[in-house]
Amino acid sequence: MAKKKVLYLSQEIYPYVDGAIGEVSQILPLGIQERGNDIRTFMPNYGTINERRNQLHEVIRLSGVNLTVNDKIHQLVVKVASLQPQRMQVYFIEDEDLFHSRKGIFRNESGELYTDNAERAVFFVRGVFETIKKLRWIPDIIHCQGWFTGLAPFYLKTLFKDDPALSQAKIVFSAYDTTPDYPFEAQLTEVLAYDGIKDKLLTDEPLDRESLIDLILKYIDGIVISTKEISDDLVDRIHHTGIKYLDYHEPDQLVDAVAGFYSELLGEA
Numbered sequence: 001m002a003k004k005k006v007l008y009l010s011q012e013i014y015p016y017v018d019g020a021i022g023e024v025s026q027i028l029p030l031g032i033q034e035r036g037n038d039i040r041t042f043m044p045n046y047g048t049i050n051e052r053r054n055q056l057h058e059v060i061r062l063s064g065v066n067l068t069v070n071d072k073i074h075q076l077v078v079k080v081a082s083l084q085p086q087r088m089q090v091y092f093i094e095d096e097d098l099f100h101s102r103k104g105i106f107r108n109e110s111g112e113l114y115t116d117n118a119e120r121a122v123f124f125v126r127g128v129f130e131t132i133k134k135l136r137w138i139p140d141i142i143h144c145q146g147w148f149t150g151l152a153p154f155y156l157k158t159l160f161k162d163d164p165a166l167s168q169a170k171i172v173f174s175a176y177d178t179t180p181d182y183p184f185e186a187q188l189t190e191v192l193a194y195d196g197i198k199d200k201l202l203t204d205e206p207l208d209r210e211s212l213i214d215l216i217l218k219y220i221d222g223i224v225i226s227t228k229e230i231s232d233d234l235v236d237r238i239h240h241t242g243i244k245y246l247d248y249h250e251p252d253q254l255v256d257a258v259a260g261f262y263s264e265l266l267g268e269a
Helices: 020-034 096-100 117-135 151-156 187-194 209-218 232-241 251-265
Strands: 005-010 038-044 066-069 072-075 077-083 088-094 141-145 170-175 222-225 244-246
Touching (some): 005 117, 020 088, 096 117, 151 209
């Protein structure tokens, strides 16, 4: 792959958050960076992350932007840490109320999904894009990892569709089998409507897992299957859209496969 700029939005990255998505979200950008590419990697700064141990520090020049989500003003704080020994930088999107003050990642202490996960996801997505614009860095590929980043393609093709820093990038989504049955409450329609965004898949009812996948498929250029077991229904839906997709690969083969997939999407293969 010729040297490209790749932006990663990940709902979790190891060692800051443990789990299958976190491991891939570390392996993949690191491997793409090692191949001579320019990357930027973002995740939310959850309250579960030990900032002192992981040596997070605020990037003053990127912080301080006020983002209005669903008529609520939140101050964007951007922090950064470096994964050693590879020195891969990870940027953290933070808001005290939405992320940093909470004891859970997506669920409260009772195990229930936060009712404002839609607001949290939109703040994260918009926070990443506003930060990228301030960095004056134009990605060729935007790769979203996990269901919590699933609204990013939607925003890229609607609210940010005319933005010169973001509108030309190819959008990739990695699908895992961890998506909750109802990832976002009915509040999602209200949150998106505040930004003037509508889609026939959105109603006043909670968005279920299948509808979220359908929404994502409408706005991406490629999908990476990141689970060994994929339903026949999802395969059929992908084929029906005609979207390019990459079958599941084991971690030791993933980076080479995804690098080739990026080249294919960019017309280099």
